[in-house]
Amino acid sequence: MFWSISAAVLFVAALIVLSPLLRAKSLWQPFALAMVFLVPAAALWIYYEIGTPDAIGLAPPPPRQVNTSEAHTPESGEMDAMIDGLRSRLTENPEDLDGWLLLARTLKATQRFPEAAQALETANRIAPGNPQVMVDMVETNIFLSSDGKISDESVATLTQVLDQYPDMQKALWLMGIASSQAGDDAFAISYWESLMEQLEPGSPTAESVQSQINQAQARMGMDVAEAPAVAAPEDGTWPGIKLIVNADDSGQSKIPAGGVLYVMIRAPGPAMGPPLGVRRVIDPAFPLELKISDQDSMLKERQISSESEIRLQARISLTGSPAASSGDWQSEPVTVALDSAQTMELLIDQRVE
Secondary structure, three states: OHHHHHHHHHHHHHHHHOHHHHHOOOOHHHHHHHHHHHHHHHHHHHHHHHOOHHHHOOOOOOOOOOOHHHHOOHHHHHHHHHHHHHHHHHHHOOOOHHHHHHHHHHHHHOOOHHHHHHHHHHHHHHOOOOHHHHHHHHHHHHHHOOOOOOOHHHHHHHHHHHHHOOOOHHHHHHHHHHHHHOOOHHHHHHHHHHHHOOOOOOOHHHHHHHHHHHHHHHHOOOOOOOOOOOOOOOOOOOOOEEEEEEEOHHHHHOOOOOOEEEEEEEOOOOOOOOOOEEEEEEOOOOOEEEEEOHHHEOEOOEOHHHOOEEEEEEEEEOOOOOOOOOOOEEEOOEEEEOOOOOOEEEEEEEEOO
């Protein structure tokens, strides 16, 4: 029903827009008649391919070469005509943001990634900071890269988008991929589980994302089929731990615009393997008061309250990445019992070498 109604609406819209050419007795009349049917078909195809959550897909593949036999099919000819029409319309309306986004997605669907990147650069000039433009630019840059890797610059862009729009599906998916590529499977799982909460259970997209979660859990040595049960406190709740994070003058002076604070929550002992939880704060203002609870857990199967003690450490990331980098500033780690009523304090005063 959805597709039938959508097709009818698009057909009527195309008929209205092109009616002057249809009435005119000129060489444009056959072209207009063809566009009445082509525009709705192409629009529905693009929506199906790139406009739905199902289009999130799996990890983006590296760009491939299109051979000449593929490049001259009737379908590619129709898409070329549509792209030319979009370009013509944008020549007349160069500030049409939606038009540039549609052009970029159409070019990306036909694997013309350099041209898609150019269209997105224009869209970014028209609407700098637009989250959809930013995420589409990150995705396009993956296809333009030689190895399909998400760069540190792209990770910083995705972090900025998710801090403002934490439920943005494509950003969550790409951030999970970036974390997985960096070897941070726990972070990848966290992003993908946030994405799973928005997807229809049993849908192809949900199954694809769950498959990636299962693979990440397997790499971490977890038994995917029999996830460990969480030991809940007797009263069913853990009140959490109050925390004050501060930074000395040196640490505060190094915080860039859009800098990110990470509070890492680990089990006591050597800092090996994924953390129990992470709290992320963009543009922190010190002193900062926080409350650490099970909501900060990285994995549902391994919540913070399953431990009797935890180790806390705060770090200012200059790159936006959760992985420590040279030049970051951090605090000394502190171990605290979960049943402690004391307010813990972390002072960021050490430079990461």
